[in-house]
Amino acid sequence: MFTPVTIETCITFHGHVCGGISLGYVLANYAMDKLGAQRGDDLYARMECQNCLVDGVQCVTGCTTGKRNLEIIPGGPMALTLVRRDTGKGVRAVISVDMPHGLSKEEAKNHILSLDPAAICTFEEATLELPN
Ligand SMILES: [Zn+2]
Incomplete structure (x- = not known):
């Protein structure tokens, strides 16, 4: 049993x-x-961007590059596809707002964490071709 981070x-x-x-x-x-x-x-993750977001995804999901259950495709939107390896069921979630501008990094953090996640993320059901 893992505690949420x-x-x-x-x-x-x-x-x-x-x-x-x-x-x-x-x-x-x-x-x-x-x-x-x-x-x-037992999850598998695909990130469509390669930036600071990836580290949050690694910590929260436990999917990491070291365990090879995280795939990174740079250059896309701020999107995460997360799939259960046993059933193949998954979701693709996307950040639907721009990074806040004109705020300090601490202010940006506090601003983002104050928002309703459903107001800044969208999702759809998705699956991935999983590597063995
Ligand atoms: Zn950063």
């Missing part, structure tokens, strides 16, 4: 406070919630 854990792992780690934290928790998944489940 906090934003502080994500920030410690990531190495600095920023909007991106906060968006990754929110996006990953949103996708886990929509999938009915918890940390420790």
Whole structure:
């Protein structure tokens, strides 16, 4: 049984406070919630961007590049597809707002965490071709 990670854990792992780690934290928790998944489940993740968000996703979902259950396709939207390896069921969640501008990194974090995740994320059912 794994305990859900906090934003502080994500920030410690990531190495600095920023909007991106906060968006990754929110996006990953949103996708886990929509999938009915918890940390420790056998999951596979695909990120469509390669930036600070990825570290929040690694912390929250437990899918990591080291375990090879996280795939990163740089250059796309702030999107996470999260799939259960046993059933193949998954969701693709997308951050639907721009990164906040004109705020300090701490303010950006606080702003993002104050928002309703459903107001800044969208999702749809999805699946992935999973590697063996
Ligand atoms: Zn960052």
